[in-house]
Amino acid sequence: METLVAVVVVAFLLFTINHSHCFNHHRRSQLQRNSxxxxxxxxxxxxxxxxxxxxxxxxxxxxxxxxxxxxxxxxxxxxxxxxxxxxxxxxxxxxxxxxxxxxxxxxxxxxxxxxxxxxxxxxxxxxxxxxxxxxxxxxxxxxxxxxxxxxxxxxxxxxxxxxxxxxxxxxxxxxxxxxxxxxxxxxxxxxxxxxxxxxxxxxxYLGHISSQFVLRLVGMHLDQMLIAMGIHQLNFRRSDYYFIFFGSSG
Structure with missing residues (x-):
């Protein structure tokens, strides 16, 4: 079960990072002009x-x-x-x-x-x-x-x-x-x-976390896995980036 969770999480992170680069590339010229x-x-x-x-x-x-x-x-x-x-x-x-x-x-x-x-x-x-x-x-x-x-x-x-x-x-x-x-x-x-x-x-403090999903992620040392893959950031960069995955803002 833990292996399956690890595969799913890593796949999601890789998709997220790749999609983030595409998203940023699409909007780069506009965002550079804006604040x-x-x-x-x-x-x-x-x-x-x-x-x-x-x-x-x-x-x-x-x-x-x-x-x-x-x-x-x-x-x-x-x-x-x-x-x-x-x-x-x-x-x-x-x-x-x-x-x-x-x-x-x-x-x-x-x-x-x-x-x-x-x-x-x-x-x-x-x-x-x-x-x-x-x-x-x-x-x-x-x-x-x-x-x-x-x-x-x-x-x-x-x-x-x-x-x-x-x-x-x-x-x-x-x-x-x-x-x-x-x-x-x-x-x-x-x-x-x-x-x-x-x-x-x-x-x-994080000492009283009870979520089994979170505890399993911690036990898998996900941070070390990402660093070994050459991934040094997990950053959505913009708050509205959540809508790509979780629904439309409109």
């Missing part, structure tokens, strides 16, 4: 600006700043409320906060209530911008774990928002974004920049 602001947020009627944050280990992270749609579309309109940083979960990116209607997307809701909305994107996700010296084709580009996401990526994003706004921030994290926050908040200098935090689907 999260231009592709999703501004067309919905919300002023949005793009920012780049460099981490201590050289990754270039994308940050978007979103204002209320009630400002008449003025991209220079300044939010009147406190800053709030939204941090996405695993296999997602900043667009995860804007995929529903304006009335059902947390990013739009907070902006329309006057908050100064900042959207975080960790290393390796679609709306971030690579690395100062490494290519995404380099295996070293993917040699990191959630510890780096917490102590480098999130710490730098919090510091950037705090320095730009000169105000303590509210933090909202989902899933992986919550474990990043819990780790980053062990640093007193980071805590001093945060007013409050809301953790959605929080996760901190």
């Amino acid at each position: 999260l602001c231009a592709e999703l947020i501004q067309p919905s009627g919300y002023p949005c600006t793009e920012h780049t944050v460099e981490t201590k280990d050289g990754y270039l992270l994308g940050l978007q700043r979103v204002s209320s749609s009630h400002g008449g579309g003025d991209k220079n309109a300044k939010p009147t409320g406190p800053p709030v940083l939204l941090q996405h979960g695993l296999f997602m990116a900043g667009d995860a906060w804007f995929l529903n209607s304006n009335e059902q997307s947390l990013g739009f809701i907070l902006a329309d209530h006057g908050f100064d909305v900042w959207v975080g994107n960790v290393r390796g996700t679609h709306w971030s911008h690579g690395h100062t010296t490494l290519s995404v084709r380099d295996k070293d580009f993917w040699d990191w774990s959630w510890q780096e996401l917490a102590l480098y990526d999130l710490a730098e994003m919090i510091n950037f928002v705090y320095s730009t706004t000169n105000s303590k921030i509210f933090f909202v994290g989902h899933s992986q974004g919550t474990i990043m926050a819990l780790a980053a908040f062990t640093q007193p200098e980071i805590v001093d920049m945060v007013e409050a935090a809301a953790l959605l689907c929080p996760i901190s």
